[in-house]
Amino acid sequence: MSSSGKVLMPWIVLGAALLFSVAFVLVADPEAQAVHAAESAGLTDVNVEGWAWFGCGEDDDFRYNVSATNINGDHVDATVCCGIVKSCTVRY
Numbered sequence: 275m276s277s278s279g280k281v282l283m284p285w286i287v288l289g290a291a292l293l294f295s296v297a298f299v300l301v302a303d304p305e306a307q308a309v310h311a312a313e314s315a316g317l318t319d320v321n322v323e324g325w326a327w328f329g330c331g332e333d334d335d336f337r338y339n340v341s342a343t344n345i346n347g348d349h350v351d352a353t354v355c356c357g358i359v360k361s362c363t364v365r366y
Contacts, residue, residue, distance in 0.1 A: 304335075304336040304338075304356060305322050305338065307336070307356055307362055308322055308336065308338040308340060308354040308356060308362065309322065309340070310362075311354050311356065311361075311362035311363070311364055312340050312342055312352065312354055312364055315364040316344065316345050317340075317342035317343065317344060317350070317352070317364070318342060318343045319342055319343045320340050320341075320342040321340060321341050321342065322338050322339075322340055323338070323339040323340060323341055323351075324338070324339055325337060325338065325339070326338055326339045326353045326354075326355075329353040329355070329365055330353060330355035330365070331355065333357050333360065334355040334356060334357050334360075335356065335357050335358050336354075336355070336356040336357075337353060337354070337355050337356075338353070338354045339351065339352075339353055340352050340353070340354055350366065351366075352364050352365060352366050353365045353366075
């Protein structure tokens with residue numbers, strides 16, 4: 275191995291470890307991300323009801339049906355769609 279390869283190798287390992295760490299944090303608790311997204315949209319008393327098979331785009335990696343209370347005090351059902359490289363969206 276050349277000397278430039280020996281210098282470059284620790285940076286490659288460090289970069290891979292950093293990328294893995296960021297990816298792990300992003301997908302560590304997708305249900306908590308769904309709850310946070312719903313609360314950020316103004317919903318309260320958010321309950322994750324389960325996996326949403328329909329209602330999200332093909333770029334969404336996590337999809338949850340949630341039930342909650344809206345700002346008017348009404349019960350609502352929604353779908354929270356999240357992607358690893360994009361933020362979550364709430365769909366009614």
